[in-house]
Amino acid sequence: MTAARSLAAPVFLLATTLTLLPADLRADHPNYPPQPTVIEYTVDPDWPQRPPQLGPRAAVPGVAVDKQDRIWCLDRGQVPVQVYSADGKLIRSWGRGQFAVPHGLRLDGDGNVWITDIKQHVVQKFTPEGKLLLTLGTPGESGDDAAHFNSPTDMAFSSAGDVFVSDGYGNRRVVHFDRQGKFVKAWGEYGGGPGQFSLPHQIVIDSHGVLYVGDRNSGRILLFDQTGHLLDEWNNLIMPWGLYISARDELWVCGSSPQLWHKDGTYPPPKDQIFMRFSTDGKLRQLWTVPTGLDGREQPGECNWLHCVAADSEGNLYAGDIQGKRLQKFVRSPLPEPGKSVD
Numbered sequence: 001m002t003a004a005r006s007l008a009a010p011v012f013l014l015a016t017t018l019t020l021l022p023a024d025l026r027a028d029h030p031n032y033p034p035q036p037t038v039i040e041y042t043v044d045p046d047w048p049q050r051p052p053q054l055g056p057r058a059a060v061p062g063v064a065v066d067k068q069d070r071i072w073c074l075d076r077g078q079v080p081v082q083v084y085s086a087d088g089k090l091i092r093s094w095g096r097g098q099f100a101v102p103h104g105l106r107l108d109g110d111g112n113v114w115i116t117d118i119k120q121h122v123v124q125k126f127t128p129e130g131k132l133l134l135t136l137g138t139p140g141e142s143g144d145d146a147a148h149f150n151s152p153t154d155m156a157f158s159s160a161g162d163v164f165v166s167d168g169y170g171n172r173r174v175v176h177f178d179r180q181g182k183f184v185k186a187w188g189e190y191g192g193g194p195g196q197f198s199l200p201h202q203i204v205i206d207s208h209g210v211l212y213v214g215d216r217n218s219g220r221i222l223l224f225d226q227t228g229h230l231l232d233e234w235n236n237l238i239m240p241w242g243l244y245i246s247a248r249d250e251l252w253v254c255g256s257s258p259q260l261w262h263k264d265g266t267y268p269p270p271k272d273q274i275f276m277r278f279s280t281d282g283k284l285r286q287l288w289t290v291p292t293g294l295d296g297r298e299q300p301g302e303c304n305w306l307h308c309v310a311a312d313s314e315g316n317l318y319a320g321d322i323q324g325k326r327l328q329k330f331v332r333s334p335l336p337e338p339g340k341s342v343d
Contacts, residue, residue, distance in 0.1 A: 041288055041317060041330035043301035048088040048327065054079045060320030060327045061307050062105030062115070069312045073320065073327045074105035074115065081105070081113070081130065086312060088329070094130035104154035104202065104308075109161070116165075118151040123165055134181050136165065144171050146183035154243075156205040158226060164203055164211055172197035174213060174228065187228035192218050195230040198261070202308075204245040206280055212251060214240030217261040221253065234282050238274065242308040242319075250285075251278040254309040254319060273303040275317065288317075290330075298324040 048071075050057070055078030062074030070091060073082040080095035080102050095102075100119035107113060112133065113126040121142045125134040142150040150170025155163055161179035173188035188197050201216035210231065211224045219239050223231040241255035256270035270292065277286035293302030304323035311317050315332040 036333065039286060039288075039315075040333040042333070043290075044088070044329045044331055045300035046088065047329040048073075048082075048084045049090065050082075051090055054082065054090075054093060057325040059307075059322040059325050061103050061322065063308045063310045063318050063320045063327060064105055064107045065310045065312045065318065066107055066111065069314075071310070071312070071318050071327075071329075072105055072107065072113065074102050074308075075327075076102060081115075083128075086314075086316075092129070098130075103152075106155055106157070108157045109159070114155050114157075114163075116152045116154060118153065118169055121149045121151060121170075123149070123152050123155055123163075136163070136177060136181055142170055144173075146186075149175070153200065154202040156203045156211065158205060158209060159207075162226070164205065164226070166200040166203040166213060168197070168200040172200060174200065174203065174211070174224070176226070176228075185228065187224075194233065195222070195224075195228075197222075201241060202243040204243045204251070206245055206249045206251070207247070208249075208280070210280065212243060212245070214243045214253065214255075216240055216255070219258045219261075232282065234278075237284070238276055239270065241306055244308075244310045246311060249280050250311075251280065252276070252309050252311060252317070253278065254306045256306070270305060273306045273321075275309060275319070288330075293321075293324050295323050298326075300328070301330075303328070 058075050058077030060073060060075055064072040069086050071084045074080060075082055079093045080099050083092040085091055099117050102115055103118045104116040111128055113128060116123050120139050122135050122137040122139050126132055137149040138147055141148055149167045152165050153168035154166045157163055163177040165175045167173050167175050172190040173186045175186040176184040178184055197215050198218040199216045200213050202214045204212050209226055213222045215222055216239055221234040221240050225231060236258050238253055239255040240253050244252040253276045257272050259271055273290050273292050275288045276284055279285055291302045293304040298304050303321045306319060306321050308320045317330040320327045
C-alpha cells in the first residue's frame with residue numbers, strides 16, 4: 001500500500017463514522033439554538049388581492065404603512081394610489097390621470113398623503129381621499145430655485161411639520177420648507193464628496209430630527225441635521241434605493257450590494273436584491289436577501305429593481321420594484337412562545 005493510500009484509508013473511515021454518528025447524537029447534542037436567532041421572511045404569494053379594474057400591473061416606486069397598518073401603494077399604472085388592508089384587500093384607490101411619472105409616496109404625521117412627480121417637477125399633498133391640498137414646485141417647469149424642482153424624488157417630515165424634499169434626478173440637493181410650504185433653504189451639489197450628491201433618491205428623518213439621504217448612485221447614506229450640516233456618511237454598504245424608518249428609529253434600506261453605477265460605458269443592472277436594517281449609530285442589525293428576478297418572469301419572492309420598502313407593526317416588510325411591476329408582502333417569521341424551543 002502506498003503512503004497516499006495509507007493516509008486515505010483512515011480519513012475515509014473517519015468520514016464514514018461521522019456520517020453515522022449525528023443521527024444518534026442529535027437528541028442529546030443538538031447543533032441548532034434552542035430558540036431561533038435568525039429572523040426569516042416568507043413571501044405571501046396571494047398578497048395583495050389586486051382587482052382587475054386597476055388595470056395591468058405597473059412599476060411600484062413607492063410604499064408606506066399608516067398607523068392602522070394599512071398599506072399605501074404608489075403604482076405607475078392606471079390608478080396610481082392603492083390602499084390595502086394587512087390581509088391584502090383593496091380599501092381605496094384614486095389618482096387616475098393626476099400624475100405623469102409618480103416616484104415617491106409618504107404619509108405625514110397628520111395622515112396626509114404626499115407624492116412626488118419627477119416629470120411634472122412637483123411635490124403634492126393630498127387628503128387620504130385624494131383631495132389636493134398643496135403643491136410645491138411649478139407644474140411642468142423644471143428649475144433650481146425656491147419655486148422650482150428638477151425631478152424631485154422623495155420627502156420627509158419633521159415633528160414640527162417641516163418638509164424636506166430630495167430634489168434628485170435633475171438637481172442634486174435637499175430643499176427645506178416650513179409647515180405652510182414656505183421655502184426655507186436648500187443645500188447640496190453634484191459630486192461624490194462630503195455633503196455632495198450623485199442622486200439623492202430617498203429621504204427619511206428619525207425621532208431626533210436627523211435626516212438620512214440615500215444617495216443611490218454613489219452607494220452612500222448621508223446624515224444631516226436640519227440646517228444642512230453633514231453629520232456622517234455610511235459608505236460601501238448598499239446601493240440605497242429605498243429608505244424607511246420606524247417609530248422606534250429602525251432604519252430599513254433596500255437596494256443592491258455596492259457596485260459602480262457606471263462602468264465601461266454602461267449602467268449595469270443590480271447584481272442582487274437586499275434589505276438591511278440599521279440602528280441610528282450606523283450599525284447593521286439585520287440583513288435579508290431575495291433572489292433577483294428576470295424581466296417578465298419574476299416568481300413570488302423575487303425582486304427586480306427593488307425600489308421601496310416599508311414595515312408594519314408586526315415587522316412584516318412590504319417591497320415595491322420597478323421591473324417586477326408589483327408590491328409584495330414578506331411575512332416575518334413568528335417568534336417562539338416563551339420557554340418553548342422550535343425545531
